[in-house]
Every structure is written in structure tokens, then in C-alpha cells.
Amino acid sequence: MRRIEADAITQAVERLCMEANYFLGQDVIDALERSLKEEESPIGQQILRDILENARIGGEELAPICQDTGFTVVFVELGQEVEVVREAECGMQSAELNPPFNIPNSALREAITKGVAQGYTKGYLRASIVQDPLRRINTKDNTPPVIHVEVVPGDRLRLTIMCKGSGCENMSRFAMLTPAQGRKGVVNFVVETVLKGGGRPCPPLIVGVGLGGTFDQAAYIAKRSLLRPVGSHHTEAHIKELEEELFEKVNATGVGPQAWGGRTTALAVHVETYPCHIASLPVAVNIECHSHRLKTTIL
């Protein structure tokens, strides 16, 4: 087994939370610049230029590119030969870390949660999480994060941090289509989701689509599709074709940047699939805004 100290994970998460919020990824910048060349609407062009200027300011001044610094979603690929060990003095009480009530705290979960708290506090990032969905009292340090762990071969630990804004998350939708509705049903549902969202999710968007699996799995792979470099395509030819068709149709809606009219409604559409039941065709559409904050590291 390879031992990784919890503190190293905390430090990495702290750094990634800050970097994700200050530095827009080059893939997003490239996609915005490509769109600027295609955009027909003068105000749409101005919005795209402002978004690029905003990204420049964020990077130069270490300013969050969006005031909604998001729900911190952490994707962990945990090598099966890795053991996460707590340092003796690293004994923060789990109650301080706002653990979700039904998930016991592991060293890994504690280390990540502490990293989020430190990153958001030290980095002047907004605390946007409430402890209870109905009582709505702010936890004040943006914890707890949402954590997805996949156990993978090897002795490495890959951490990917997504700071997911809620303006766009709120416009995400889910449908249990029937197998008979098929591909056409999927296309209609995705385009309808973008149209219903309008300007609320801050277009231009990155549209993440999860097809197949169960209720939960479809939503999970929809979000995972957003981890791909913006504008990259699925390896399977028929899914790549679906992505291209969706991209074209979404950008034919006329919604445009901020829904102020234009060609650039989406920067990309990503689709991920999973095998599914003979009775089902689940489709999850996870909407992401242009402020796509995603950073990764390997320990």
C-alpha cells in the first residue's frame, strides 16, 4: 500500500478550490474565442468579449470569476493501493466539518472537507451552502462538498474539483423516457431544457447529458461528462454524431449569450452513456454555465 497523508489531500483541495475560481480553463477560453468569430449578434459579441475580459481580470487579480463560487463537487479516483492516513495532530472534530448525516466520515472525506473550508475561507470565496434545505442556515465555509469516489487500479489519487454554480444547476432537468421515444426523444428533451432555461443559467452553456443507467447514474454521468475538455467528443461514433446534432440544434434556438439573442447558446454539448434496463431510457441534462470552474491534480 502507498500511504498518502490526509494533510496533503487537504492542501491540494484548498489550492484547487482557489485556482478553479480565479483561473478559467484554457479550453473554455478557446471555445469562447471560437464562438466570438461565429457570433452574429453585436450585443452577443460584446457579452463574449466581456466574459473573456472578466476571465483576464480574475486571473490577474485573483478575483473569483463569478460571485457564485459554487457547490464544491469533488471527483476522486482512488487507486486501490492507496491508504489515506491521518496525522496525529490533524484532529478536527467531524461535527465541525458538517458531514452529511448518513455518510460516516473517513480520513479521505474529512481531508477533502477541510480543504474546501480552508480554500473558501482563505481564498475570499463565497460561502453558499446551507446545512439544511428547509431551515437554510449557512455553514459559513462552503462545506460540505459533494464527493464522488471511484476506486481505480494503481497507487495514485486523482482529485478533480468542480465549483458548480447554482444558476445553471437549477436549470438542469431529468426525464425517464421510454425506449420507443429513443434518440428523437432525447434530442427534443435536451433542446427543450435549454429553451426553458433561457437566460437563467447564464448562456453560453456547456450542456452535459447522461443517457442510460438508473435515475442516479444518469445524473452522475451527466455531471461527469462536464469533466471532459470543453468541445471534446465521445469516442463512440454514434454518440459523437448525437453531440454534434445537439450542438447544432441548441445553437439554432437563437437564445444566444445571456439569452439576449444570438448564435452562441452553447460552447459544447457532451454526452456520456451507460447501459440501461430494457424498460428505460433515462436522460439527465446537467447545465453548466460559461464560468466552468474545474481543476484537477494527481497525488
Added chain:
Amino acid sequence: MPEEIIHIKAPMDEKTVLGLRAGQKVLFDGVFYTARDSSHKRLVELIEQGKPLPIDLQGQVIYYVGPTPARPGQVIGSAGPTTSSRMDPYMEPLYKKGLKGTVGKGERSQEVIDLMKRYKAVHFSNIGGAAALIAKSIRKCDMIAFEDLGTEAIHRLEVEDFFAIVAYDTLGNDMYKEAIKIYSRQ
């Protein structure tokens, strides 16, 4: 859509409000109050209980924003708009108190568009996700009420050359609907 950008003052007088048209680009100078979900809930609860509000809303403009914490020496952190439609259920009591303008992102419900016609108010949109850039047009930020709500507290902002577009005017015109129609190829 009118192409030239006009300067307007906040709070707004009646003449300004009535003269604005959907699609008009504006640069604001003056004062905004910030409020979003929790602060709206509290304002409306105070009104329902017949209690005084912490701010006089007559002619005022509310900006839907929950900024990031300011770094030392900064006026405000990043401060872009949040989604306007979440405040739709709270609007009528605020218009009755004299509120004339709101700034946020995205479309509003038909109910709110009708309320704006009835109470002679307008709604502006600015660019969601341009928060670091927008913060540069905010010159001053003071805590006014509901400090316990943190980022959701009501702040008084002084703005200069603050860019926005008229999304809905007092005649019920809808910038979003018109703009999307122009570019739709469906």
C-alpha cells in the same frame, strides 16, 4: 433595439422609468440596494406584519447579488447578478412600497411583467458570470440590514457606469422574447 447607451441615475424618477424601453442599453450612476432570496423573504415578512422596512424603497433599484467577500482594501468582492425569477414571488409588496427597478439575470414570469405595467416599474439585466468585471463599476458598499444573512444581507452600493440592458419596460415589452426571435432558426 436602440444602439446608443444612455446614462441614468438610480434611484430613478418617474420620467426616467416611463421613458425606458426594452432593449435600451444603460449605464447607471447612483445607488443600488442589494437583496436576494433570504433578504426578500424578510422584507416581505416585515411588510406583512406591518413593520417598518430597513430601507425606503421609493424610486429605488434593487440589484440581485450575493457578492464574494472583499479582500482587504477592496470595496467589494466579485459581484455579478443572480437569477431574477427566484424573486418573482416577492415582487408585488415591494412595488407597492415604491420599488421602481430591479437588476438581475434571466427572464421573469408573466405575472411580474404584468406587475411592472401596473406599478410602473422596469427590470434590467446585466451579464451573468462577469462578476469580477462588474465589481469595477461599484465604488462603495455599506452594510444596511440583515447582517446575519452574510452574502444575502442588504447592502447599499454606489455605482458608476454600471452597464445593464432594459429587459422589461412599463408597457410590458419583453427584450428576451424579441431578441431570441431575431436569431432563432428553428
